[in-house]
Amino acid sequence: MDLRSTVLSSLFVFLVTAALLYKKVTKKITKQPRPNETRKGLIFRVTDLPASQPDDVLNTTLRATIEGNLSKEEKSKLKPTIAIVPSCSEPEHERVALVEFVGGVPAFLSKLAANPLKQHQDEMGDTDINFDCHFFGFTQLYTPEPGTAVTADIIAITGLDGHAYGSWRGKGNLGRMWLRDFLSKDLPYCRTMTYGYNSKLSTHGVDTILDYGRGLMEELKKIRNTEELRQRPLFFIAHSFGGIILAHCLVKAVQVDEDDHPTVACLYRATYGILLFGIPHKGIVVDDIQKMLAGESSHPRDGLLQEIKSKSNLLAYQLADFKNLIRDRKVDSESRRWRRTGDFVTAVDADSALLQLPDSMEDKIPLDADHSIIIKFNSRNNRGYTSARDKLRQFEQDAPKVVAARFSGL
Numbered sequence: 001m002d003l004r005s006t007v008l009s010s011l012f013v014f015l016v017t018a019a020l021l022y023k024k025v026t027k028k029i030t031k032q033p034r035p036n037e038t039r040k041g042l043i044f045r046v047t048d049l050p051a052s053q054p055d056d057v058l059n060t061t062l063r064a065t066i067e068g069n070l071s072k073e074e075k076s077k078l079k080p081t082i083a084i085v086p087s088c089s090e091p092e093h094e095r096v097a098l099v100e101f102v103g104g105v106p107a108f109l110s111k112l113a114a115n116p117l118k119q120h121q122d123e124m125g126d127t128d129i130n131f132d133c134h135f136f137g138f139t140q141l142y143t144p145e146p147g148t149a150v151t152a153d154i155i156a157i158t159g160l161d162g163h164a165y166g167s168w169r170g171k172g173n174l175g176r177m178w179l180r181d182f183l184s185k186d187l188p189y190c191r192t193m194t195y196g197y198n199s200k201l202s203t204h205g206v207d208t209i210l211d212y213g214r215g216l217m218e219e220l221k222k223i224r225n226t227e228e229l230r231q232r233p234l235f236f237i238a239h240s241f242g243g244i245i246l247a248h249c250l251v252k253a254v255q256v257d258e259d260d261h262p263t264v265a266c267l268y269r270a271t272y273g274i275l276l277f278g279i280p281h282k283g284i285v286v287d288d289i290q291k292m293l294a295g296e297s298s299h300p301r302d303g304l305l306q307e308i309k310s311k312s313n314l315l316a317y318q319l320a321d322f323k324n325l326i327r328d329r330k331v332d333s334e335s336r337r338w339r340r341t342g343d344f345v346t347a348v349d350a351d352s353a354l355l356q357l358p359d360s361m362e363d364k365i366p367l368d369a370d371h372s373i374i375i376k377f378n379s380r381n382n383r384g385y386t387s388a389r390d391k392l393r394q395f396e397q398d399a400p401k402v403v404a405a406r407f408s409g410l
Helices: 003-010 055-067 072-077 107-114 209-223 241-253 262-270 287-292 302-308 313-325 383-408
Strands: 012-016 021-023 042-050 081-086 094-101 120-124 127-132 137-140 152-157 190-196 234-239 271-277 331-335 345-347 362-366
Touching (some): 042 055, 107 120, 107 127, 152 241, 152 383, 209 241, 209 262, 262 271, 271 383
Parallel strands (some): 152 190, 331 362
Antiparallel strands (some): 042 094, 081 094
16 A cells, blocks of 8 residues: 555545635724623733743742833732743743733733734843733644644644634633633643634734645744654644645645755644634625625725635635545534624635545534634533544544554554
């Protein structure tokens, strides 16, 4: 059996599907919680922290730097929560902090809340550090259990108009982010990361599916840049448009020469499992999104909308390639056609959200959630979460032997 057949027969794909519902996103990230709310606060990412200092020292030093920027009133009201995690690309040299403020946003970071594309620089001793809340690129969400080898990389890719952190955060009063808060307990030996990119419809970006796919592959090169990392089992979790980018990336990866781009060429063999949440394989009805952009002639996002609209030729060709890529794999599909009210709602029918593989390859399981909350799990007992968790655990158990065999040529 050749390598391609081995990969095709042993790669399991877990597909969670639902009707895709897009709505006009008008809430600003600066929205303050009401007095009776206990929802967690806005999360900021701090990069360029030196790994030469122990994490507890970094925590203390960063806290002092933050408090040095707070007014007397803010110090009494805002208590930052800080978690230090490894850098995805330079873990030996850099650390990253996830900083949360409950009760409001400090004045010195207010410009980031008002315009998430911006950054704020500060000095921490003799080191320049950077605050952001856009989470572009890769962000590791927790530190794997120390003293043991990392079993797999988990990468989550958000959808159109999404946010690399906020899109995965529950709507409950605790605002749990399941990739971080739950998987850190249930899959403590995995390196779990979220991938962010600028897909905001309100921005005047001109990126296409090809551009987003290239961006993902370039960032993957940075975080899987050694032979050990390239051969580590890889699980993807994708939501909505994120699945379109992922499909494009994997289709391209099998065409890349390993001598030219070893990391990209190894992606196909390393990828063992995929969880797809509501992917518009055959496109979406973009009428309501176009209404959002009404009044602006030739909006830069029009090109992207044409690529992802219902019955798109580009998506049709990509879907055919993607289905060929996984034709011998087991696909577990959680689907539910679910309607929602709102001023701007754009739907995809169930046919577009499913790969439509034979029943022997695709199990269809109903999931009671619409597009906007299908990836937001409030608790570890949520049925959608336990289903995803169990699949990931099975991936973690089965992947090492299978992926190792692929790279050894067996």
